[in-house]
Amino acid sequence: AGNDVVESLMICKKYSLNRFFFGAMVPEPVPYLTGEMTAYRDRYRIQIENEIIHTPEFLKLIGIKQLGLKSLVFPGALHTRFEHSIGTMEICDRYLDYLWDDLKGYLSIDYEPETRQMMRLCGLLHDIGHGPFSHAIEEILKTKKEWVPSIDDVKEVFFNKEHKEFEEDLDSESNKILEDLDFKTHDAFSIFIILAMPFKYGKFKKEKSLFEEVAKILHGKKLSGNKKWMHEIIHGDIGADRIDYLSRDSHHTGILFGIVDTEQILRYIELIGNPPVSYTHLRAHETSLHL
Numbered sequence: 195a196g197n198d199v200v201e202s203l204m205i206c207k208k209y210s211l212n213r214f215f216f217g218a219m220v221p222e223p224v225p226y227l228t229g230e231m232t233a234y235r236d237r238y239r240i241q242i243e244n245e246i247i248h249t250p251e252f253l254k255l256i257g258i259k260q261l262g263l264k265s266l267v268f269p270g271a272l273h274t275r276f277e278h279s280i281g282t283m284e285i286c287d288r289y290l291d292y293l294w295d296d297l298k299g300y301l302s303i304d305y306e307p308e309t310r311q312m313m314r315l316c317g318l319l320h321d322i323g324h325g326p327f328s329h330a331i332e333e334i335l336k337t338k339k340e341w342v343p344s345i346d347d348v349k350e351v352f353f354n355k356e357h358k359e360f361e362e363d364l365d366s367e368s369n370k371i372l373e374d375l376d377f378k379t380h381d382a383f384s385i386f387i388i389l390a391m392p393f394k395y396g397k398f399k400k401e402k403s404l405f406e407e408v409a410k411i412l413h414g415k416k417l418s419g420n421k422k423w424m425h426e427i428i429h430g431d432i433g434a435d436r437i438d439y440l441s442r443d444s445h446h447t448g449i450l451f452g453i454v455d456t457e458q459i460l461r462y463i464e465l466i467g468n469p470p471v472s473y474t475h476l477r478a479h480e481t482s483l484h485l
Contacts, residue, residue, distance in 0.1 A: 242311075242404075243283070243318060245397060251322055251387055255279060261443060262328035268447040275321050275328065278438055283317035285434035285456070289427050292460050315408045316428050320435060323383025335378045343377050345386075352390055360393050368406045371413050385409045423465050432459055 246252055255276035265271040290297075290310055297309075325331045335342050343351075349360065361369055368389055375382040388409040392402040410417060414425040428435055437454055444452035 240311075240314075242398070242401060243314065245395075246315070246318060246391075247280075249391070249395065251391070252276075252279075252318075255321065255324065258324050258326065258328060260328065260439065261447070262330045264447075268449075270448060271443070271446045273442055273446045275324050278442060279318055279321050281438040281442065282320060282428075282434045283314050285438055286313045286317035286427055288460055289313070289434060289463065292463050293465060297465070312404065312407055312411070313424060313427060315404070316411050316424070317434050319388050319408060320384060320412055320428055321380065322387050323380040323385070325380065325383070329380075332379050345372065345375065345377075348377060348383070348386055349390075352387070353394060360390060363393070363402070364389065365406060367416065368409065370416070371409060374413075374415075381412070385413055388412070432463070 253276075256274055258275045259265050259271065260273045260275055260278050261268070261271045287310065290313060353360075361372065364372065371385060372389065375386060377383060377386075388405050392398040392405050398405065411421065411424045412428065414422075414429065417425055427433055430436075437456055437459065440452035440454045441456060444450060444454075
């Protein structure tokens, strides 16, 4: 019996090391994103989401707590960036369900599947650059500038070799974004990983332009007028990221302050701007506010 326990512990240790550090062992597929489910609402394939979830870069989020060291204060706050990322993807998708009447005259209906997939990937990948202890590590990097890696350092570690064609194959706008990245925050690491994934994994190579568009939307600073609403859906004041983490953090900490009525917000959401030229902001219609 003693040998069996030791052997079991060794297997668990090996599994943990491979899963969280080396990515050599992949867990069972996420139930609702299996390869057997070939279409999302009979309109397009979600295989790419499943493949992203099973990369080491995304699987590491299983080991990163959403609230970092705050779990020492709130013992129930053991939720992770992994589940938050999948939840944000789902809320992005639901946003489009409610906004599509506004967008029908603004986007070609033939563009709908691509737009939906792009926004789902924005939600899925927006936090992929988080490191240990979530935001706590960023505070250290702000004070220890000598610890902040350069773009060359990041490329060397990510690709594990020199990768000259990386910048050469990116479009000019993506290269400008790459030059602007300051690796003090998870946002910079997230955008780098998104841009670099098609070069590290051959299965994403044909989707290079899709990954570039996702990176541009999340970066947000150089978006044209007809795409600003996409950034708002992710990072706006009532964006999918905020809605998910407020609800999730409140649930796991027991604090009522962050509870959000997601259905109420989604039901009354609207885009504002100057269609058909551009939609620039997202807001909940004032009739949705009940005092």
